[in-house]
Amino acid sequence: MNRAAMQKTNLRHQSDKPLLQIADLGVSFPGVGEVVRDLGLALYPGEAFGIVGESGSGKSMLARAVMQLLPKPGKITSGRILFKGTDLANLKPGDMRRVRGSGIGMVFQEPMTSLNPSMTIGAQITEGLRTQGECSRQALAPRIHAMLERVRIADPEGCLKKYPHEFSGGMRQRILLASVLLMQPDLLIADEPTTALDAVIQKEVLEIMSEVTRDLGVALMLISHDLGAVGAYTERLMVMRKGELVEEGATSDILLRPQHPYTVALIEALPSREKSWRRDIPAASGPLVEVENLRVVFERKSFLPWAKPTCTEALKGVSLTVGRSETVAVVGESGSGKTTLGRAILRLIDHVEGDIRVAGEDVYALSAERLLALRRQMQIVFQDPYSSLDPRRRIGEIVSEGLRHVPDVTRAEYRDRARQALAEVDLSAEYLGRFPHQLSGGQRQRVCIARALIMKPKLIVADEPVSALDITVQAKILELMKRLQVDHGFAYLFISHDLGVVEQIADRVIVMQAGRIVEHGARDMIFDQPRHPYTRLLLKAVPDLHRSADASYRIGTRAYSQPTAAPDGMVFDWAEDGNDSGGAGGAARLIEVADGHFVSCRPGLAAS
C-alpha cells in the first residue's frame, strides 16, 4: 500500500512526543454503563491511525469524548486526554472551542445530514474559518479554492454558492473534508466517513483523504467497522470491543499476524471465496426463473392531466435465468436497478414490460388466486431487519403468518411449524413469544429467514440481507443461509453491493449498472477474468483480504496490468472516464466471450 513506505518512519515515533495521548479513559452513560473502559492510546504527529470495532465497541464514543461532543447524558468518568500537552477531558467549554476545528477536525458518517441543508457550502466553510480570526473574503477565497480543488471538486467557485442537496454523497464527504482541513488542524478524526457510500466512491474518498492528510502533515484517526478500509489506509491500528482495547500495533502486524482471538475472529469473519460452498446442483428440468427483456419504467405524473409524466427507466431490458438450487448474485451500485429486479420477479411492482416466468408460469399474467399460490414459492428477505418486522406482533405470529394462505394447515399446527422454522435458523422455541425489539439485528434477520423458510419456497430473493449487520454476525448468517440451501435445495437471488459477500456465496454473478446487465457469468470467471471495464472498476474498489497457506493474511487490491479488450469487432458500452465511445451507434447487447460468460458491448466501427 501507499502507506507501507511510511511504516519505516514509525521508528521516529520513539523520539517524538505524541500529539494525542489518551490514558485510562472511561466514558459512561447513566443507566447504560461504561461504553469506554480504561482505554489508552498514543497518536503521533502526521501518522494515520485506525480504530476498528463492531457496533457497540465504543469507537465513536471515544472519538466524541476527545472532541467533548458526547451525546447527552454521556460523561467522561475517568482518565486523561492529552492533546499537545493539554488535558481535554477537563477543559472549559470556551477553551475546548479553540481546540475544535483548529486543533482537531472531525468528519462524520452520514453525508446526507453532515452539512446544514439551509446554508450554502460557502457560508458553512467560511463560518468555521472566521472563528480563527480570518475574516476578509479576499484572503480566504484563494485558500478555499485551492483546497476544494485538492479534494477534486470540479467547479470550486460554483460549488460555494450551492446548497448541500445539490451534491452527491461522495462529493459532500469531500466538501466536508475540505472544510475541515481548511482550518489546518493537527489531527483529523474521521468517524466511519465512507460507510454510507458505494464501494467505488468509498475508495475515492478514502484515497483523497489519505493523500491530502499526508501531504499536509495532518494526523489521521480513521474509525471504521471495515477492516479492509482501515487496513489499507493506516499505519497503526487498534481493535476495540465492548469499550475495551483488544489489540494494538502496526497495521500490517495486526492484519497478517493477529494475536488476540477476537481479532482473529474478526478477520476470519471476512467473507472470502475459500469459505464458499461446493454442492451438486441437480441439472434438472429447466430453469426456475426466466426473465426476458425486462423493462421497468417509473412514472411520476405531472399534476396537469395532459402533461407528459416524468419517466425514469429503472431497468432497460434485462434478461437472466436462475436455475433450481442455484445462487445467483446480482451486484451493482445504488441506482443500478438491482432491487427493482428482485421486486419485479416477485411481482411487487405493478407495471413491467417483458416476460418473467417462475416455475414455467408467467408471473404477470396470473390470476390473483394463482399468483398467491406462486408467491408462496417465492419469498423475500429484506435488508433492514429493524423495519421488516412488525413491532407489535410476536415472533411466532410473524413467522407463521404466511401459513394462513396455505390450504391444509390448521391453526393448531402454526405453532409447531413456527417452532420448526425457528429451530432451523438456530433460535429456540422461547423466541416465539417475544417481540422484535427484544432481539438483536442478527436474530431479527434469522427471524426474517425463518419467515421465508416456513413457506417451503423454491426461490428466496435476498435483498442485501447481511449489509446492515456486523461482520461477525454477517459471517454467521451467511453460514446459515448456506446450510439451509444445502438442506432444502431452494435457489437464491442474492442482491448485494458487497463483492466480498458475493464472492463467497454466488454460483453465478450478474453485474448491473444503470439498469442493465454489463457482465454475467460463473463466479470464478467474473472474479478472476473480468472483461467489462465496469466490473473491473468495482473489483478494484474493494480491498481483497485472503488467508495465505501459512495461516497469515494478505491484504491487497486487485490490479489489472492489461487493459481489457472487447471481443472482435466490438467496443465496450462503458468506459471508466464516463464516456461511452458509442461504437457504430448500434444497440448494446450481451456477447458470449467464454462458456456462459457474457459481456455487454456495442458493434464497433470496424464491424460496420
Add this chain to the structure above:
Amino acid sequence: MTYAVKRIFMAGPTLLVVAIIVFTLMRLIPGDPAQLLVGDLDDAGAIERVRREMGLDRPLPVQFGIWLSNILQGDFGRSAHSGEEILPTLLYRFAITAKFTGIALLLASLISVPIGVVAAWRAKTSFDYAARLTAIILVSMPTFWVGLILILVFGIQAHLLPVVGYVSLSDDLYKGLLYMIMPVTALVVGELASIIRMSRSSALEVLQLEYVAHARAKGLSERRVLLRHVLPNALAPTLTLIGITLGNSLGGAAVTETVFSIPGLGRYLVDAIYARDYQVVQACLLFVSFIFITVNLLVDLCYPLLDPRVKL
C-alpha cells in the same frame, strides 16, 4: 411546472369546492329567508314577491351561478337585515380581527419559538421541564376562560384596564392599545403552548443531526450553532403550525371577540347567524375560507426561504 404555480393553481379549485359547500349548507338550513324577511304577515303574495326579488324561485344551480359570478365581480350582496352592502363591512371587521390576531400571533411566536429551542437545547433540565409544564397548563386553559379571568382580575378588581369594548388605534393610540392588552393576552396564552411544543420537538430532532455536531466540531460558539444551524432548520414545521393558527384565528376569534365585545369578523358572523342573515353568513364563511387558504398558500410559498431543498 413549478411548485409555486402548482400551489397557486390548486387554490382555485379548493375555493370553488368551499363555495359549493357553503352555498349548499345555507340551503339546507330549515326555514325560508323570504318568510323571515316578510315577517309575521301571513301574506302569501308578499312572500312570493320577495322570493322572486331575491331570486329564490330559480333552480339552485342557477342561484349558485348568480351568487358566484356576483362575488367574482366583488359584489357580496346586501345584508337582508340592515340593507347595507356586505363587502365594506366585511373588510372593516376583518381589519379589526387581523390587528388583534396578527399582533397576538406575532407575540406568541416571538416568545414561544425561542423558549422551545432553548428547552430542546437544554433538554431534561429544569428549564425544559418548566417550559413543558407551562405549556401543558396553558393548553388546558380555554381562551374565553382566560379572557374572563383577565377581565375579573385586571378590569373589575384592580381597575387597571378597561373591561370591554374597542377603540381604534387611529382614533386614540394610547386608549386603543389599552383596550388591546387583555384580548391580545388571552389570544397569546392560547397560542403559546402548541408553538412551544412544536418548536421544541423539531429543534430536538435537528440537534441530533450530524451537521450540528459538525458545527460544534468546527469550534463555533453554542450561540451560533443554535442561531444559524438549529433555529432555521427547526423553524420549517413550526412555520406550518403558525400558518394554520393564523388562518384559524383570523376567522375564528369569535369567542374572544364576544367576551371582549370587539366588533371583529367573528362577531359579525355570530351576529349574522343569530339574525338569520343568510347573505352575510354566506359571505363571511366564504371570506374566512378564502383567508385560510391564502394564509396557508403564503406559508407554503415561504418554505423555500427556510429550506432550499424545496423548489418553487
